[in-house]
Amino acid sequence: MRTEIYLDSNATTSVLPAAIAAAVDAMAQCFGNPSSSHGAGLRAKAVLDGARARATRLLGVGSGRLMFNSGATEGIQTAVLSALRALRERQSRGEATGDLLVYGATEHKAVPQSLDHWNRLLGLNLTLHALPVDGEGRHDLAALRALAPRAALVCTMAANNETGVISDLAGIEAVLADTASAAYWLVDCVQALGKLPLDLARTRIDYAPFSGHKLYAPKGIGMLYVRDGAPFTPLIMGGGQEAGLRSGTENMAGIAALGAVLAALEQGGTFRSHAELAGFRARLADSLCAALPGIVFNHGFAASLPTTLNFSVPGVASRALMDVFDAAGVRVSSGSACSAKAAAPSYVLVAMGVPDWRASGAIRMSFGPLTDAATIAAACARIARCGAALRSGGLLPLDGAPAVHDAAEAAHDGAEASRQPGATLPAPDASAPPADDAMRLAPAALDAFLQAHPDARLIDVRERYECAATVTPAPGGRPAISVPLGQLPGWLAQWRGEAQVPLVFYCRSGNRSLKAAQYLRGLGHQQAWSLDGGLALASPAIDA
Template sequence: MNAHLDEIYLDANATTPVLPQAIEAASRVMREGFGNPSSTHGTGLRANALLQDVRDRATRVLGAEHGRVLFTSGATEAIQTAVLSALCDLRERGEHAGRLLLYGATEHKAVPASLAHWNSVLGLGCRIEAIPVDANGRHDLAFLRTHAPHASLVCTMAANNETGVISDLRGIEDALAACAVKPLWLVDGVQALGKLALNLAHTRIDYAAFSGHKLYAPKGIGLLYLRNGAPYTPLLAGGGQESGLRSGTENMSGIAALGAVLEALEQRDAFREHAALHAFREQLIAALRDALPELAFNTPLDLAVPTTLNFSVPGFTAKELLDLFDAAGVRVGTGSACNSSKASPSHVLLAMGIPAARAASAIRLSFGPAATLHDIAAACERIRACGAALRRSCRLPSANADTAPQHGLTQLVADQACTWLLADAASRSCVIIDPVPQLSARLEAYVRCQNHRVLAILDTRAHAPHESARAALAATLADCMAAGNVDAFGWPAGHRTVTLADGERAEALTLGGIVLARTTLPGHAADSLAYLAGTPDADERLPADAVRYAFTGDAILHGAPERAGAVHAALHKLTATIGDDSLLCPAHDVHNRFVTTLAAERDAHSPHARTPQSGDTLITDKTDAGSEQSNEPIHDAPPDRRSSINIAPDALRGFLREQPDALLVDVREACEHSFSDLPVVDTRILNIPLSRFAEGVGQWLGGSEQRPLVFFCRSGNRGMAAATSLRRLGYAKAWNLAGGVALKATA
């Protein structure tokens, strides 16, 4: 069923592969049955006979013998047509008709968008209101009974596309039947087809929408059920096809393919029975719980179709999990496919009362009724492999005491707030700087997995603008913490002192071969501190060029004109204590730069610095956010770099031949990289995740010459962010592999 042998597709609620017999049916029509069903010659008559045969089959499958079944381009068109029909009827009935339009709070966005659109176009001025749902995602029937008598149209779905929750259609029907003037009723049946028994003729549903590509037919074909007597206004006028109800030459190849799917559904030769689907779901649940013990299911399992699972994992964003599953060749979703490019929490889960943080981290796993035992077994194996990869990379607690110690700097980001962890592998010790609550679970898992001794948990401000997790994290890690009292910043007493480049004697912690010295940083706030990490000389001095990292909190934030004076004061202090190439590590990374340097910030804050323009585009999510395209303008890159920073997949081999010393740098996290099957193409491939990017930047900028670097990730966004950041710091030989490994098959 899958196009690629290495791909396990578990996002069937977004779309499905096309059934082989559907492909053959569509191909046969394009080869032999290409006639126009409106033509009266033999070729047209054969096409018309096929059209009617598929319509009859759809009527049987839907139990729609007392209504009409129309072919549409998909469910969106079907929904638009139904809404237009209902609202035109409302307009014709005049002022006394119900002026309330109701829709389920968990509906697909196509429904409220259609209501708002046609309400506006027709100038009706109706009130549009959502029907609340309970914690299980089912409609509030008491609310419906109260409000339905005042409504002209009620829109609900049969099964939810994000959670799989099955609506209580009988309860809804009873509530509508009690109305003196019964409102029209539209049902989104997209996720019900092939999964639930449908008998539309024995309901009072007026309109029902279905989509072929959600059930193994190609995209571009759908169905609209129209109950006999329900008002109807054509959305498309023209040649009068579909008995004048939907003009436009019919999509005969799509109709033939849909007919093959409906035939397989009737015969049950390609589709599993419900008992088998439930067994498949239990296998997947067991694998998920083995891999991700802390997961919480957002799907009420006893009230949902067996083909959909929605879950969240504390401490992980949805994007992190999607990236990991994708690297393992398991395709899952983060909600409605139409909305997955947006970072906002799922409106479906929010309507169910699920907290925003949990809703924003939700993953949807869905399979189709044609799934096989082999598909599910392979999926379970890879899901468990994902859990093992997370344990190896210390993203989940691990009992493995042999985990290789990590050395150097790690940057963790949550909502643009940065937490830094500086570790020494030899002594198995670390320091945590500016911890935020969202990252506490991840920090604890990392420290325990690495078997680290935590020398200190520090803040750069005693009263930080973000909520600090310092005290809570210190309590959680009490058994891992170095003993002793600490001050309001988390700084322990009784350590060595070093002399900074400006002559200041500063307290310092020892972390293997380096020291972490603290100093005040004027300009941002009265209690601001900076922590300088570097290698002292034999006289306990820390020369400016020996400082590798300066943790500067929020003292230097580019693009805030009102803080120019404060930033210049901080830069003045830093200029006297650190080198031009020392890396500044902020407490917030609003522009996705990871780190910066003193030289870069002096240039950025000089009177001649370029002011960001409204046309500049920022890459705002280090985990492949948004549409995951990487060919947009680059903020802070000169115009000549905007086109040259990308390398097309099919140009990579040529580039590497011309640049034999180039390195390919995979900026995905280690757990993702562990699944990589990329060939070594005439060069080495390094894995330097964005969380470790600062460590890499320090090495690259400190090198004697610039070696060509080609960054890549899953989609191209993280690679673009890395290349852009490095070029901003003066490293000209940085490129991004456009499209990332997602397009490797085209290279």
């Protein structure tokens, strides 16, 4: 049985089997240093050259330069450093450079943060300026036209990681040409690889970073394209690898794996077509609409990647949606993986002008071009299960019943908060002990613990709707008692009378169960334990 359905591919992907094989071969057989002149080194260099040649053809590098690096964050740093150092040199010669560092308001945070970092370190004192987007998430070309004469560097992305919205790169290029802008141009192509046609040398794009792990290569390998004639300053010096562009012995396992992915792209037959992917998205969207009344998609489908859905549900917080999907074994995101831990509305959706309740409650569902029809069918069934679980928990209206909230009310009605999970526990006393390792039970030790304590009780402190959506058995192979965290006080009388009976609390990730164990121990029940890491570590991931 398939227990995990991974729909968070904009964050990262699994690794293509051919890429795993190529990486293993690079470590076991072609393990030489590609800078060495002996046979082992020459075999490694052949792998390196082959991967670069494929990338050059697929991306249309032409006479430009292409280097391997650790990923897009390094590529962005290198590009920004290169452009800003060139701007500083032009300033020192008395040349006009413009005073604005323009970046799309929906760019990945790596871009404005890199701009701010290098602008300060290099002492340029240029002004960072966010280029607004319209309600569909596309750059405001009229605003760019007004800014272009003052722009020193323009940074836009090919496709957005949260919404999948595809940028009008041709329109941006036309504005820069029409205004005779001398600005350098950086385009984040992370989400474009394998999903959009690229012919970089035919554009005026100066820098284009890529990350392998967004398209079935391992983490830690990426590429940076630099247009012929664009200024370049190495971020890393010492060794002269990558033709002096990026020093340090090359990550040959990563390069070999990425080369295998690029070979699959070039040869065809491995990845789904755009039409197939769009059909998969339509099936997921239909299932979401059927399961989640009032759902609103936060982007148009016509101008976005066919692999991305971003949506909000009136009256239901993103935390509740994340929890119920996770319980059902469907892995989704509440936004960019790099910022999902921050409890704040999506800055991407805020920039698009969507209502606050949608920006705060958004969920991203994304899949890769390797996804098959069976996975989509299984996902649709799980989505229906999630909808039923939310209805049983009172977070969605029952079939045939009127909705508690409509889209307009959801932003203002105080009742929304009462329908969400996360009730807090009263403090047992001011001297309650802090949560520590003494009350954490490792998943690997659970079976032995239960065998040693046959009277121990497993207590699931997740919300009822999470339990209803769950597709995996309780940890430890025995039934569990469902007691949502906020309802623990109602069980105190019974548990206090059984102070020697071990209580093993668990939840999705271990956070709520740790609060429960701390609460009970603070009340004197020293046999309260938390399953460390929760179901995320105790349950198998995929059994396909």
